[in-house]
Amino acid sequence: MTNSSGSRYAYRMYNVKPSAIRELMKVTRQPDVISFAGGWPAPELFPAKEMEKVCQKVLKEDGAYALQYGASEGYQPLREFIAGRMSDKGIDITADNIFITSGSQQGLEYSAKLLVNEGDVVICESPTYVGAIGAFNPYLPKYVEVPMDEKGMIMEELEKALIENPKAKFIYTIPDFQNPTGVTMSGERRKKLVELAGKYGILVIEDSPYGDVRFEGEKLPPIKYYDKEGIVVYLGTFSKTFCPGLRVGWVAAEPDIIRKYVLIKQGADLQVNSLAQREVVTFAKMYDFDGHVNKIIDSYKSRRDAMLDAMEKEFPTNIKFTHPKGGLFTWVELPKHIKAMDVFEKAIEAKVAFVPGDSFFPNGGDKNHFRLNYATMNEEKIIEGITRLGKVLKTL
Amino acid sequence: MTNSSGSRYAYRMYNVKPSAIRELMKVTRQPDVISFAGGWPAPELFPAKEMEKVCQKVLKEDGAYALQYGASEGYQPLREFIAGRMSDKGIDITADNIFITSGSQQGLEYSAKLLVNEGDVVICESPTYVGAIGAFNPYLPKYVEVPMDEKGMIMEELEKALIENPKAKFIYTIPDFQNPTGVTMSGERRKKLVELAGKYGILVIEDSPYGDVRFEGEKLPPIKYYDKEGIVVYLGTFSKTFCPGLRVGWVAAEPDIIRKYVLIKQGADLQVNSLAQREVVTFAKMYDFDGHVNKIIDSYKSRRDAMLDAMEKEFPTNIKFTHPKGGLFTWVELPKHIKAMDVFEKAIEAKVAFVPGDSFFPNGGDKNHFRLNYATMNEEKIIEGITRLGKVLKTL
Known part of the structure; x- marks a missing residue:
């Protein structure tokens, strides 16, 4: 149904498209997929136990305002x-x-x-x-x-x-x-x-x-x-x-x-x-907020190291990537003749996921980059995932 | 500072004005003011104690996903x-x-x-x-x-x-x-x-x-x-x-x-x-969700009764108001010669607050209505507040 103006939705909605990453998530949430796609932090670093005490304190002392x-x-x-x-x-x-x-x-x-x-x-x-x-x-x-x-x-x-x-x-x-x-x-x-x-x-x-x-x-x-x-x-x-x-x-x-x-x-x-x-x-x-952040830093640093080391070993030498000093992501540059979407399709078959680079360029047009998140998976999975990805890259 | 286009903000912001109610709240948050202004529920009905147990259960059983x-x-x-x-x-x-x-x-x-x-x-x-x-x-x-x-x-x-x-x-x-x-x-x-x-x-x-x-x-x-x-x-x-x-x-x-x-x-x-x-x-x-809602209903019903009864007693007979069968609000209609904003100013002096009606009309122009919330204050305060308001109305 549309009203007599011919279009139900506001025209800004033509510019509101599915988030590439969030849509990809649906594929990558299968348990046997090693996903370097999302920007999700490592869940084992959440202070769930401490939060039980935090919630109790807030609700006991300030429940009427907290709700x-x-x-x-x-x-x-x-x-x-x-x-x-x-x-x-x-x-x-x-x-x-x-x-x-x-x-x-x-x-x-x-x-x-x-x-x-x-x-x-x-x-x-x-x-x-x-x-x-x-x-x-x-x-x-x-x-x-x-x-x-x-x-x-x-x-x-x-x-x-x-x-x-x-x-x-x-x-x-x-x-x-x-x-x-x-x-x-x-x-x-x-x-x-x-x-x-x-x-x-x-x-x-x-x-x-x-x-x-x-x-x-x-x-x-x-x-x-x-x-x-x-x-x-x-x-x-x-x-x-x-x-x-x-x-x-x-x-x-x-x-x-x-x-x-x-x-x-x-x-x-x-x-x-x-x-x-x-x-x-x-x-x-x-609790010690900075101490908590330091735990996250230690964990992500090990994971970054694991990923970059594995990439050095497993990726063909014509593949470039960044060496971040913090955060969650490294950015991979492919040679001109290899398209990120082709890598993505083969990678998904090999049960490893990442985000192709094109969606990070607001005016589009990029074909040769992809983003890897090293923060969510543990070292073992990182090495396994990068090994799988290396194999895919070598076939292209 | 503005950039060379002459206006820093998008022009939609000309249509974004302070919320009358939220701005009023600032005045009415003084502890000696009896406020019938906001749409805030009665805080003593929040299940703060139960929520302690709820949070504990969620974090214990599902902490990694809940955070x-x-x-x-x-x-x-x-x-x-x-x-x-x-x-x-x-x-x-x-x-x-x-x-x-x-x-x-x-x-x-x-x-x-x-x-x-x-x-x-x-x-x-x-x-x-x-x-x-x-x-x-x-x-x-x-x-x-x-x-x-x-x-x-x-x-x-x-x-x-x-x-x-x-x-x-x-x-x-x-x-x-x-x-x-x-x-x-x-x-x-x-x-x-x-x-x-x-x-x-x-x-x-x-x-x-x-x-x-x-x-x-x-x-x-x-x-x-x-x-x-x-x-x-x-x-x-x-x-x-x-x-x-x-x-x-x-x-x-x-x-x-x-x-x-x-x-x-x-x-x-x-x-x-x-x-x-x-x-x-x-x-x-x-817990029993409907049971909880019934507690809210019982409480708000008593408060509505207290407010409407007090209004019958304390308001001049030329003031009309609605008899809601639920919800939080009654709507007061003043005779044409009394302006809601005049009542509001005198009411604030008498330490009782409500929301003048004009802001509920998107095209403006109303002068003779105001809204009372009976849900937030207890019966004693409702009776006291309506008595104060009745006195104000009788002077106008």
């Missing part, structure tokens, strides 16, 4: 906890700069809702997070992709894009262990990016879900650290350092921008789960 | 539980018809995102839920308001609106104990509404947050019960029958429509809190 409606900006002690952690990184910030979201995916979607008119330009890395493309797409932006090298977005290319697109709405970047490439933006470029954003009068959306999951090397300050004009909007989340199922993330920005996000939330879904917000703070009070 | 990412459509046993409860109302429905949302507010927002192009007509009751207006506004609809009487939306007026607006996108209705009026749509009109929607080829969004909170009188089937063509989208929630802080609601619709909602969720916030979804199902397994 009730709460403020759209978020639970005040959680805002303070996050502001404290960000201050520790040298950022000048208070609870008033923090807005709690249902994961940083919601931060992405609200950012587009706040900023993007149909046809507005969004400048992003090439490639970029497929979920950001999915969050932005309903607001019908145009994407201008900026090439990257091993130090992240290339600043000369960014400036060219800014000059060519004077009305661009924001620069979207994932500076730490980028999804999908695993590449980290250098400190120098972070500073330069803020300078360029200031010069060309454009907001920066800094998406840092993996920033705290660094295995080695010098800790770099967030892009927000260099921001003196209030032009960087930082998106954070507890999904990779704690528990994604709780859906707790945040936006850190100037209070006048935060107020706009709050208005969006009042209309969209009122607030984040009151109990979940208290669970995060109470876990941090009862 | 992990999950399916965008929702946790399968919760979808089945909801489908079962709706089937008990005579609706032909399975889990495939159910999509889990972060409260029914999110169902409203997604419905607009799915259906509304700028300038599209939304047909609604006059007055209607202020939060629905807030959810729809960013998508820049036009509102056509249909007058109500004591049996709900007047069908002749609805048909007139449908004829005058052949491209209208959907009819939005709250048939049960409507917010703000407390009015319930008659069974005959529910059937007629579905007939008219079918005849004019338009979807119906049936919003029923209070449907299960009936104090007395015959239970009426949801509008969805009469729907044989799959044109009714039903929005439900556990916020009024269980715990709003968990943010768990649902959409019930045809599977092809459900798939579109799922696509929106994949881009917007991935999924609802995995732990919260399990908490609802596990509570229902461990």
